[in-house]
Amino acid sequence: MSHHPPNPPIIHSFASPEVLISSLASFILKAQKEAIDKKGRFTIALSGGSLPKQLSGLIGNPAVKWDMWQVFYADERVVPLTDPDSNHLLCSTELFNKVPIPKENIHTIDTSLLSDLEELSDAYEKELIKEFAQKDAARFPVFDVILLGMGPDGHTASLFPGHELLAEEDRWVAYIEDSPKPPPNRITLTYPVINHALRVVFVAVGAGKAEILSEVLDSPEKGLPASRVKPVHPGQLFWFVDEAAAAKLQVASAEFKL
Numbered sequence: 001m002s003h004h005p006p007n008p009p010i011i012h013s014f015a016s017p018e019v020l021i022s023s024l025a026s027f028i029l030k031a032q033k034e035a036i037d038k039k040g041r042f043t044i045a046l047s048g049g050s051l052p053k054q055l056s057g058l059i060g061n062p063a064v065k066w067d068m069w070q071v072f073y074a075d076e077r078v079v080p081l082t083d084p085d086s087n088h089l090l091c092s093t094e095l096f097n098k099v100p101i102p103k104e105n106i107h108t109i110d111t112s113l114l115s116d117l118e119e120l121s122d123a124y125e126k127e128l129i130k131e132f133a134q135k136d137a138a139r140f141p142v143f144d145v146i147l148l149g150m151g152p153d154g155h156t157a158s159l160f161p162g163h164e165l166l167a168e169e170d171r172w173v174a175y176i177e178d179s180p181k182p183p184p185n186r187i188t189l190t191y192p193v194i195n196h197a198l199r200v201v202f203v204a205v206g207a208g209k210a211e212i213l214s215e216v217l218d219s220p221e222k223g224l225p226a227s228r229v230k231p232v233h234p235g236q237l238f239w240f241v242d243e244a245a246a247a248k249l250q251v252a253s254a255e256f257k258l
């Protein structure tokens with residue numbers, strides 16, 4: 001247990017979605033270098049929704065060491081990997097099909113278990129344990145980077161407002177069968193995992209995010225799921241937003257410097 005209070009979020013507001021995309025790529029590359037220099041591998045969790053498109057700055061970038069990446073999903077919909085609702089399909093379409101990442105470095109759900117959510121989430125937790133437990137000897141996995149989106153209701157990953165999963169303190173991966181956003185069946189990394197990452201990065205782009213972004217960052221006491229992401233020391237929370245998303249923000253943003 002860390003005795004330090006969590007650091008306040010660092011908010012980077014970019015003049016355009018294009019500048020955000022290239023800055024996010026530079027940020028990820030810096031994290032990749034630090035991780036590989038220290039441990040010889042880079043662990044990252046990705047979200048679905050609007051997030052994968054924001055990773056286009058990595059495509060064709062010779063500095064990305066794809067063979068050193070170990071990729072997990074912050075959440076996944078319980079559907080076949082070929083289903084249009086699959087976060088893996090979306091990430092593949094937007095990114096993985098366009099870059100030389102070894103298939104075995106992308107950790108998908110086990111689709112032979114789609115009819116048993118408990119088994120499915122346990123199996124995904126075991127996949128995390130294989131990657132992290134022996135190597136890091138930590139109670140919770142410590143991702144180098146977790147990339148998150150934020151829905152219009154303030155949800156993140158598959159952690160929805162008012163849901164009992166917000167109180168999960170023990171499991172690494174949990175399932176829900178009553179997601180208010182379709183599809184109803186999903187698995188998700190839990191807060192203990194998200195909040196033990198070295199860097200958690202929310203990405204929010206467009207005017208459609210302005211209202212909820214202000215609610216999450218200016219009124220964290222409301223306890224919306226995205227406001228509850230508070231990485232423990234030495235972890236740091238970052239927000240990468242464009243000017244349209246930041247239009248209603250009261251809280252100050254910081255200049256982006258690598």
Ligand SMILES: O=C1O[C@H](COP(=O)(O)O)[C@@H](O)[C@H](O)[C@H]1O
Binds near residue numbers: 150151155156158181
């Ligand atoms: O359902 C989901 O929604 C969130 C937010 O999506 P966005 O399109 O509003 O960015 C996403 O981060 C999550 O991975 C996904 O399963």
